[in-house]
Amino acid sequence: MRIPYGGDYNPEQWPEEVWKQDHRLFDAARIDTVTVGVFTWARTQPSADEYDFTTLDRIVERVAAEGRRICLATGTGALPPWLAKAHPEVNRTDFEGRRHRYGQRHNACPSSPVFRQLSTEMARQVARRYAGNPAIIAWHVGNEYGGACYCDLCAAAFRDWLGARYSTLERLNAAWNTTFWSHTFTGWDEIEPPSALTEHWRGPDHTAFQGITLDYLRFMSDAMLANFRDEKAAIREADPTTPVTTNFMGMYRPIDYHRWAAHLDFASWDNYPPDDTSQARMAFTHDLMRGLKDGQPFWLMEQTPSYTASRDVNPLKRPGLMRLWSWQAVAHGADAVLFFQLRASRGACEKYHGAVVGHAGRSDTRVFREVAELGAELEKLGGVTLGARTPAKVAVLFDWDSWWALEISDGPSRLVRYQQVVLAYHRALWDAGADIDVVPVDADLSRYDVVFAPALHMVKGDLAERLEEVAGRGGSVVTTFLSGRVDEDDNAFLTDVPGPLGPLMGIRVDEWDARGPEFVNPVRLDNGPVVDARLLFELVIPQGADVLGTYEADFYTGTPAVTRNAFGQGYGWYVAAGLDEVGVGWVVRQVLDRHNLGGPYPDVPD
Amino acid sequence: MRIPYGGDYNPEQWPEEVWKQDHRLFDAARIDTVTVGVFTWARTQPSADEYDFTTLDRIVERVAAEGRRICLATGTGALPPWLAKAHPEVNRTDFEGRRHRYGQRHNACPSSPVFRQLSTEMARQVARRYAGNPAIIAWHVGNEYGGACYCDLCAAAFRDWLGARYSTLERLNAAWNTTFWSHTFTGWDEIEPPSALTEHWRGPDHTAFQGITLDYLRFMSDAMLANFRDEKAAIREADPTTPVTTNFMGMYRPIDYHRWAAHLDFASWDNYPPDDTSQARMAFTHDLMRGLKDGQPFWLMEQTPSYTASRDVNPLKRPGLMRLWSWQAVAHGADAVLFFQLRASRGACEKYHGAVVGHAGRSDTRVFREVAELGAELEKLGGVTLGARTPAKVAVLFDWDSWWALEISDGPSRLVRYQQVVLAYHRALWDAGADIDVVPVDADLSRYDVVFAPALHMVKGDLAERLEEVAGRGGSVVTTFLSGRVDEDDNAFLTDVPGPLGPLMGIRVDEWDARGPEFVNPVRLDNGPVVDARLLFELVIPQGADVLGTYEADFYTGTPAVTRNAFGQGYGWYVAAGLDEVGVGWVVRQVLDRHNLGGPYPDVPD
Amino acid sequence: MRIPYGGDYNPEQWPEEVWKQDHRLFDAARIDTVTVGVFTWARTQPSADEYDFTTLDRIVERVAAEGRRICLATGTGALPPWLAKAHPEVNRTDFEGRRHRYGQRHNACPSSPVFRQLSTEMARQVARRYAGNPAIIAWHVGNEYGGACYCDLCAAAFRDWLGARYSTLERLNAAWNTTFWSHTFTGWDEIEPPSALTEHWRGPDHTAFQGITLDYLRFMSDAMLANFRDEKAAIREADPTTPVTTNFMGMYRPIDYHRWAAHLDFASWDNYPPDDTSQARMAFTHDLMRGLKDGQPFWLMEQTPSYTASRDVNPLKRPGLMRLWSWQAVAHGADAVLFFQLRASRGACEKYHGAVVGHAGRSDTRVFREVAELGAELEKLGGVTLGARTPAKVAVLFDWDSWWALEISDGPSRLVRYQQVVLAYHRALWDAGADIDVVPVDADLSRYDVVFAPALHMVKGDLAERLEEVAGRGGSVVTTFLSGRVDEDDNAFLTDVPGPLGPLMGIRVDEWDARGPEFVNPVRLDNGPVVDARLLFELVIPQGADVLGTYEADFYTGTPAVTRNAFGQGYGWYVAAGLDEVGVGWVVRQVLDRHNLGGPYPDVPD
Ligand SMILES: [Zn+2]
Ligand SMILES: [Zn+2]
Ligand SMILES: [Zn+2]
Structure with missing residues (x-):
């Protein structure tokens, strides 16, 4: 083998x-x-x-x-022409509401019977x-x-999916905060897929109701998963192994x-x-x-x-x-x-x-x-590497819900992109030579000494408690700006920012400043370099945390940009602004050094 | 209070x-x-x-x-879902011809019964x-x-609105100059809302028939006004005051x-x-x-x-x-x-x-x-400022018709934007500390010593006479490039440019040059600075006006860019090119100084 | 006269x-x-x-x-409104699948009876x-x-056109390579016009099936030609001359x-x-x-x-x-x-x-x-120039099929534009003062000493043989990168690049590098200048040709960028990269000089 x-x-x-x-x-x-x-x-x-x-x-x-x-x-992976002709409803309806005709691949409506x-x-x-x-x-x-469909079959399937999720319209209306803009639904059939013809403007990321769009993303992912599962089940009838x-x-x-x-x-x-x-x-x-x-x-x-x-x-x-x-x-x-x-x-x-x-x-x-x-x-x-595993002590959380919620949000900034924030921290860890696991937010965190949760916009379930547990037993938890903002329904937490992460971080954020990419606010790091920060600048009021970096410009000069909070035996780190590569690297090295988790070959040139 | x-x-x-x-x-x-x-x-x-x-x-x-x-x-301000479901025609049809389904706000067809x-x-x-x-x-x-609808209900209402405006198709065909491109309408029902499916290309500002698009803008504004008036009338039934x-x-x-x-x-x-x-x-x-x-x-x-x-x-x-x-x-x-x-x-x-x-x-x-x-x-x-009025001696004309006509025009330049031209002159007046009224073109001008009419593309009714009256009694009237070009139907005046403003301005314009923003033609002002001009350069032939500024480049070097015409006891000023802030400021100060209308605190930093 | x-x-x-x-x-x-x-x-x-x-x-x-x-x-040239109202199907359906209503000009479906x-x-x-x-x-x-229509009438006419071209679905499926992505057509009515609703993404140049799009371009050109021919035949009934x-x-x-x-x-x-x-x-x-x-x-x-x-x-x-x-x-x-x-x-x-x-x-x-x-x-x-002809010894081939095929291709580079490549060579000839004919690929080439075939992506019929004939009798043939790639159906030749032009060019191309416009690879010309090359760089393996220019950068430094192959009494030249104006000029002068075809007044300033 x-x-x-x-x-x-x-x-x-x-x-x-x-x-x-x-x-x-x-x-x-x-x-x-x-x-x-x-x-x-x-x-x-x-x-x-x-x-x-x-x-x-x-x-x-x-x-x-x-x-x-x-x-x-x-x-x-692609429909045959005869099928598309015989059953036009198998062709997708796009975000603009246009029923397609035969062509391309990725071309089937996942809800079509x-x-x-x-x-x-x-x-x-x-x-x-x-x-x-x-x-x-x-x-x-x-x-x-991949892709998405917005046809009437998908609308019906979406309503079923919502029925299973929320049971009652009261709960759905609460989850979507429909009182805003007079959207209270009084019948399931009033619900439409969020598209260019309904809730959206400018494109798929610009929606009037984040909750509806978020649920449609979840639904569509599930609908295609059902397609996969259908086929897998059919395979398993003949081949169990x-x-x-x-x-x-x-x-x-x-x-x-x-x-x-x-x-x-x-x-x-x-x-x-x-x-x-x-x-x-x-x-x-x-x-x-x-x-x-x-x-x-x-x-x-x-x-x-x-x-x-x-x-x-x-x-x-x-x-x-x-x-x-x-x-x-x-x-x-x-x-x-x-x-x-x-x-x-x-x-x-x-x-x-x-x-x-x-x-x-x-x-x-x-x-x-x-x-x-x-x-x-x-x-x-030969087969020497087959099946090999390399468990790490450092975890980076990756969360599709946070990705979606952050990028479909109106405000504070369309320029903050989830992938870029996560990649910046992973890259710094990679440069430091650390072994890293990238895991979902419901992963078992008990095996990690260090957990990075960049741009963790949505905090679901008991995640905050599990992160506190990491710090409590001596680990380090690092999060950033725009974390801890919304619950599973994309409704804001009715507490200080960063919501349920507040106790672990020992800070409070009342306001924030978004700026274009041309604006730089230098951040002076504690016994470290002065680095550039861009795009988003949260104004942090420490509630027990130590200040490890401060803004050097604008009316919030001298206020915290990076903090570390002693929590149990460990720490919660908060990075309130979009630091540059040197800045992120500095934070990452501080954290890794404490746990001796830097790799043997840091800083190898790419 | x-x-x-x-x-x-x-x-x-x-x-x-x-x-x-x-x-x-x-x-x-x-x-x-x-x-x-x-x-x-x-x-x-x-x-x-x-x-x-x-x-x-x-x-x-x-x-x-x-x-x-x-x-x-x-x-x-936003429809309830049940209404959109029960009566799909209340949802707007957009510029692309797509009937929307429930979502957003500003979502009702104003013509829907x-x-x-x-x-x-x-x-x-x-x-x-x-x-x-x-x-x-x-x-x-x-x-x-706000917004606009292009549905069949609006098409029908548009035809009614046109019937009220033009009475006969003959008059409508003349107003829209339909002989051009074989557009002569022989039945009211042949008229369609101007949209991406009919007269437009590239978007709402690019139309084959400016007259149709202009009338649709007027109609849609009126249609929403009717919505407002409906509700106001209903309020007045119960509350008269x-x-x-x-x-x-x-x-x-x-x-x-x-x-x-x-x-x-x-x-x-x-x-x-x-x-x-x-x-x-x-x-x-x-x-x-x-x-x-x-x-x-x-x-x-x-x-x-x-x-x-x-x-x-x-x-x-x-x-x-x-x-x-x-x-x-x-x-x-x-x-x-x-x-x-x-x-x-x-x-x-x-x-x-x-x-x-x-x-x-x-x-x-x-x-x-x-x-x-x-x-x-x-x-x-307290209530000390309530109800206070501050009448001014300087007026700036602002005109939606001119705004629309200028920005839906094919040629000379899509880069000349109505708001920018008007704002440039208002800003110079503001910098000079003048008290300013911004008024419609049918305002009573008899109270003003100075009237600015930047980019007054359309000249309607007796406006030219009323402007002449301002100058005649010793006032100053200032206008710019692309003024006096079209009548109320957006048809060109069959006279020299600037049309009915010609006598007051004492000039004639046979041709003009539009250029990209990278091109600058310096303008030498009389006993004043040399300033930059951009985007549009009209070639002025004085018909009695004095030349106060000349182009310094291109084949029209030495020809007039700014003129002042003695008219009655006062003056008509013409600015033939897009002057920069210094240039506009110079013109404005010359005019204000003559009337001692500069404010007590000019040039306060923003 | x-x-x-x-x-x-x-x-x-x-x-x-x-x-x-x-x-x-x-x-x-x-x-x-x-x-x-x-x-x-x-x-x-x-x-x-x-x-x-x-x-x-x-x-x-x-x-x-x-x-x-x-x-x-x-x-x-434009429909009257009554006709569009009475017969809605005369209005075009656009690339997005939207049936238009009355407006504009160029507005008729060419297939509408x-x-x-x-x-x-x-x-x-x-x-x-x-x-x-x-x-x-x-x-x-x-x-x-001009323009194009994608309505059902055009779809039907397209199928007829395809029937005439291919006779059988087997031949059509082979021409379009439909086995790729499960596109095998089993009925003529399964074929749809290639549009935003079928094979395209991003726009008219991005298609999943180049063969379908290419045939639709040909069909639509023919459909409008039929309109012209209809009218001409009607004229000829009354006026034969x-x-x-x-x-x-x-x-x-x-x-x-x-x-x-x-x-x-x-x-x-x-x-x-x-x-x-x-x-x-x-x-x-x-x-x-x-x-x-x-x-x-x-x-x-x-x-x-x-x-x-x-x-x-x-x-x-x-x-x-x-x-x-x-x-x-x-x-x-x-x-x-x-x-x-x-x-x-x-x-x-x-x-x-x-x-x-x-x-x-x-x-x-x-x-x-x-x-x-x-x-x-x-x-x-007077009439002295009427009817005058100026036959030249230099031909530049221009080919709509190559234009279409190159610009609808996925890979190697969307930045290589047919017009720009052809214009670069024509301009160099014009600068050199040569008399030039621009001719189709089926023109009689026997009258020319020099034939330029820039970006001749598609090679049809006996063109390769006729080009060989030009060189064989002592002429010069010049072609460039991205030539000789596909046959009349837009299927790749199953030979070395440049396909049927290979023997004449005496080279073979196994791979190529496409880069953004910011990247320059200098090319050192034989006893000539070092010039810039951009966008596309083919890696040439000579099969007999002499190397007249080499790349100066990247891993292919020192390999050929310009070659000349002795063929019969003449030569085949191959330019493997996007040379700048100086580079193209150098090639053109080398070729013209050999035939003494430079004009009497080269290098006159524009
Ligand atoms: Zn669907
Ligand atoms: Zn409407
Ligand atoms: Zn058609």
Whole structure:
């Protein structure tokens, strides 16, 4: 057993003589695993009443005969044209209220009974046919779930979802604070999906009612999860054991992967970093993916060997970078290294997307050589890293609800972005060489000495108590501006800011100042540097906390920007402003040093 | 009697124990006036057949019992959900042609018979119930009227409005110059609202037929005025005397407040300046609001004590600024100083909008302290400023028709913006310390020594004669580039530019040059500085006027940029290009000096 | 016979006393030709059953009586309102799927049977009535054909067009590579127009299936061509000889003028350059227009004497520029010099568009004087240039298919724009003083010594062989990055890049690097300068070619950026990166020098 190495393989696009060449090239590159069938629905079900596995049979047989392993897709990642024509309601209605017609992928309404029935049946047919084939090492359901639908079927499903959540309209009206702007709902059918035609202005982040939009985000994530679960259940009818996954997309805002994770047997994700200098970002995403299932390894399901095609500008991965990033994935917990795609398609929107084998079918290219070299290295490594876990003492909390709530909020600042705040702290930890877990807010925190909770806008359940427990037993908890603002319904806490985090932080915030990116307020750190702060500046009134950094400008000069509060045996840290990289680094080092959690190789250049 | 001080108060969002705390805090802050009921429709009419004033009764009773004064809203600022569901046609159809569903506020079609009937009945019910309550000092109809609808009901109402305006299609075709591009209408029902689906491209300012778009702007302003008048009439059935108002939004393009003003008993407006350096702009807007009803005082109906929430970046008002700006309002004619809002709402899009009392309910915050200090100052002032008028000798003309016509015009330049031109001249007058009235083009000009008419694109009725009369008796009239171009139908005058202003200005303009903002043509002023001019450069051929400034660059070097024409006992000034602040200031000082109208404290720093 | 001089004339907008003034002014300006009737449909057919030529008769009679020549329009450039109301399906459905209502111009669905029938009948009526009038020297069909429709009628017509092109769904599925993303079509009616509701994202250039979008572009160009041909055939029923044209718009992407050209008796175009420094661009466009009909002269159908109105900023043409550019047109092959417009319209979106006669009707303006001076010059010239041809030895290929394919492609770079690449090479040739033909890819290349094929993304038919023939007999062929990538269906060639151009170029390209505009890779030219390269960098592996330029930066430092391959008696040149003006100039001079094709006056300042 070795790390699965290979990637997406679509031989149905080619005549069979090409398949022969493919396998010769796979051998040369030590490719032992292929993902097949991702977009085969139109072929495997050419009409409503007909399933036809002729081609898929031949592909699977040939791959197995060549000794390769298979990650077999259910093939429901894109609708076939006949289905969209026969049942127009399976096509999505977009945020602008426009019912789409056939095209693209990610194109099905998740609430459509026809789509749910036919996609489930497709998974059932595939599983029934290929279950037991020893080449199959994983099932791949759908593909990169995402997007959103605003159709009447989804509206009805949303109302059901709300009924289950709130039971009564009284509770719903309270949760959404509908008295504001005369929105009191007196019938469930008065509720509409929040869209450009209803509560929104300017776009998906600008809503009159944050509570409605937040619940729709949760609902839509759940609706697509139901699609995944439908298919998984159908697979399980025929195959009770082979692991089932779907490919995630890292920090992908529309889907709360934490709510999905329990339903996957292992996580997997597609890594398309925006540019050559994304190492820190990728490190974070790998940690996030590893944190989905409590530290369990994940698969790197897709990466390009060379370039993407969908961006305005698609730069080439520099020589050596693909290898470096593949090993980074393994080091962070990846148990598979797979490419999209093994052979470049001839036409349509990915014909210029990088591939292991290009249009000319050559093996004497730089890209193929690098792929083959990595294949040889992984073969040599064998299975030694498979299943390995690396539990850490430092946790970073990541929370889709806080992400959504912060970014759909009107005020204080649209410029404060959740990912940027979290990434800044993770990056500083990474630079310090610390081992880090990225975990959901309901994770078991008892194993951590240090917990970072950047921009933890929403505080749910007993989280505040559990954070207090960390500090109480001698740990350190760090949070920032715009944390502790709202409850699970996105209603403000009726207490001083930072709400339930106040006792742990030992501070109170009455007001705050948002400014454009051109404005800098320097922050003088205690026995440390003077650093820049930007975008948001909370005015902190200590309620017991010590001041470790102060603003140097504006009418609040000299007031606290960074505080530390002794709590039990430990501390609560509060960073009230958007510090620059040096500032965040200083805070992080202070905290790590106390616990001796800096890594052995800090400050290695990227 | 003292200046009403307080603001928007929405206790229906809170349990009654909070109300008690509210009033204690209002006492501490010398708050004596509250606006209640703005968004209560869903509560006061929970279904088609049911009115329920239980909550509003308790609020009004409590406020009155506490000795406070009430500005009572009719509550029609946002539809209740049941109404939108039962009568989908009450929801607006937007510029893109999309019929909306329930959401937001400002969401009713002004032409919908159901909306008109039910909103009027709501006002009638409220007035009937509370008329005679001595605490009520004003009625507040609707809220921040605005937006536009493009539905079929509005199309039909537009055709009726056109029928009343033009009587025959012949006259309509002539007014719209429909022979151009084969647009001759042969039936009233062929006329469509000008939208993204009909005459427009790129957006609301880009139209193929300026005349159609201009008339639709007028119609829509009138349609919403009819909504206001419906409600006012219903109030008057029960209460013949208490003044009725609605809150305006300053320089708000969609509504011609000059056409509305006669129907309000007093004007009021909501002041949300874009940033900390808006003093000059606010001075202008206060003057505009005071000019709506011939110098009669107005109310400052809303301002934030600290920050807004709806902007991308919502900075904090610096300490002292709220006080300074409140006094500025009083000095410019405000007879009330009110905040939005007294207590911050818990949820939805204004939960981070500033409030006198925040989520924690504290009175020991900086913001509350400043509010209380201003309350004490206003209490000490008493009623001494109430009803005061400050007639001026300098008028600035402001004209919605010119604003619309200029900004929907194709050519010469989309970069010339009406507000910027008018503000530049008002600001120079303000810097010079002059007392200024901002008045409509049909105002009585006989009281003014100096009249500024910047960017007076449209010249209607006998305006040219009345301006000539000002100059004839020794006054000064100043106008600028892009003035005197079109008649009331937006058809070009078939004379030399500047049309009917030509004789007074003593010039003729055959051509003009529009340039990007990066291009500067220096203008040498007579015995004055060389200043920058930008965006638009008219080429002036004097027909009797003296040249007081000349271009210094391009092929028209040495030709006139500023002229002054002796006319009767006075002068007509023409500024042919977009001068910078120094240049506009120089012109303004020349004019004021002749009339000794500079103020006693010119050039005070902002 | 002299060069027709005059322009668009719309006297139907004015009372007849103005016509008298018009003709006096035309005489003064030596205007001898007018285009009439372009937007007269509403007047000539005021209702479904009625044609009324009263006004047009008087206009034509008067113009003829004054001794002027007429370019007579069929008048179908904009629908009349009654037609749009009676047959809503004649209004276009836009890319967003919105059926429009009446408004604008360019507003008819080209597939609508009603529009086709009525517009053809309109042309028939006009031709029948005025054929034989000796004043008429040309027929002007429609006006500036363009735009696109996505309605169900167009969908049906598209399917018919596809049926004619592909015969079977098997061939269509292969051409579009539908196996990718499960798009296999099993019924013709499953095919939808590619729009924002189907295959597109972000806009018209971002499509999931390039093949579908490419075919729709071809179809829509053909559909409007059918409209033109309908009208032309109706004219020919009454008038077998007078030439028929329509006014093109230069490099206008939506219409493949090469496919239209055979159906026009002569080409004509409207020249509205973006700014004062467009000489090189206009030179190219004139050459393109002259190349449409194999070098035959064309008409300059429209230009403004002063300014446009539709741009954000509409600068004034400097004195002398209108004259200079008119002579440039004549030198490049124009056989007519016409303005839009002779008299400025009073209202609507072109009231500020420049005109020979302005609103005041003056002849003592600078613009009128310049028009009259040019009129006198052209009168003096007489007919000496009419029909002149200037065959060149240098060809630049221009190809709408390559333009479309390149710009709808996902990857490598959205920043590489076809026009910019082609213009860069043409400009360098123009700077070198060469005579240039701009020709379609199916032109006879046997007459050229040098052929430039910049960004020739698509290589169709026997083009590669014909280019090889040019080099084989001693000529030079130059192509660039992103050439030779796809076949006629937009499917990648299954060979090394640059596909069928590989043997001629003697190179192979395995990979490429796209970068933002801020990144520069210097290219060292052989015995030449070091120049900047930007945006796209192909990595070239010579297969026999000589290296004439190398990259100076990045991991591919020292590898080829410019190559020259000896082929037969001549050469194939390949420029692998986006060189700057100096770099392109160097390549062009190297090539021209070999053939002694530089002009006598190179490097004249613009
Ligand atoms: Zn749906
Ligand atoms: Zn309406
Ligand atoms: Zn159509």
